[in-house]
Amino acid sequence: DSGVTQTPKHLITATGQRVTLRCSPRSGDLSVYWYQQSLDQGLQFLIQYYNGEERAKGNILERFSAQQFPDLHSELNLSSLELGDSALYFCASSVGGGGFSYNEQFFGPGTRLTVL
Amino acid sequence: SQQGEEDPQALSIQEGENATMNCSYKTSINNLQWYRQNSGRGLVHLILIRSNEREKHSGRLRVTLDTSKKSSSLLITASRAADTASYFCATDDGSGTYKYIFGTGTRLKVLA
Numbered sequence: 001d002s003g004v005t006q007t008p009k010h011l012i013t014a015t016g017q018r019v020t021l022r023c024s025p026r027s028g029d030l031s032v033y034w035y036q037q038s039l040d041q042g043l044q045f046l047i048q049y050y051n052g053e054e055r056a057k058g059n060i061l062e063r064f065s066a067q068q069f070p071d072l073h074s075e076l077n078l079s080s081l082e083l084g085d086s087a088l089y090f091c092a093s094s095v096g097g098g099g100f101s102y103n104e105q106f107f108g109p110g111t112r113l114t115v116l
Numbered sequence: 117s118q119q120g121e122e123d124p125q126a127l128s129i130q131e132g133e134n135a136t137m138n139c140s141y142k143t144s145i146n147n148l149q150w151y152r153q154n155s156g157r158g159l160v161h162l163i164l165i166r167s168n169e170r171e172k173h174s175g176r177l178r179v180t181l182d183t184s185k186k187s188s189s190l191l192i193t194a195s196r197a198a199d200t201a202s203y204f205c206a207t208d209d210g211s212g213t214y215k216y217i218f219g220t221g222t223r224l225k226v227l228a
Contacts, residue, residue, distance in 0.1 A: 004158070007194075033136060033216075043204065045216040107160070
């Protein structure tokens with residue numbers, strides 16, 4: 001158990017809909033990272049927040065947005081969903097905000113999103 | 117090829133044998149990390165090697181880094197059935213932009 005929690009575990013929805021994925025980082029971690037893992041794209045970094053502020057942006061679509069709240073939990077919002085958005089979405093956390101290279105990341109169990 | 121490509125894509129060995137998987141990348145990097153992922157689960161950090169290091173050990177794991185060849189290898193010695201998983205290398209792109217790139221992964225199967 002990494003200490004990172006994600007809800008829900010599974011989510012099934014229809015095209016065009018909007019969903020929110022939630023992540024609670026490990027106690028004491030200030031950074032939250034979001035990743036998307038699909039069969040055709042592999043594991044893609046989406047975005048990083050550090051202590052409430054956006055720190056780095058990866059291959060995140062404009063239809064997707066995220067935020068980190070004062071209690072450090074984070075939400076990833078996915079809107080106008082398409083079939084191709086079906087994937088595993090992972091959240092990870094780390095102590096510092098110095099970027100991937102300098103912080104070991106602890107991954108949550110993931111949310112499996114299925115868009116029908 | 118993509119930044120962070122693992123080779124082979126899949127590997128099947130007997131318990132007790134050593135498993136070696138390789139990662140190649142394209143840009144200069146600050147660090148390289150290896151992660152393990154059990155089927156459908158989150159990734160688990162295994163080891164980080166910095167660009168000025170050539171070799172690092174952690175238990176049964178040995179990682180090497182050759183920055184001149186832009187490649188890294190992960191060796192798992194005396195493999196166990198519990199080592200069955202996918203293994204990913206991950207790198208930054210050296211630019212300091214915090215963009216993190218994972219490889220395509222090697223699926224390792226250890227047969228009991």
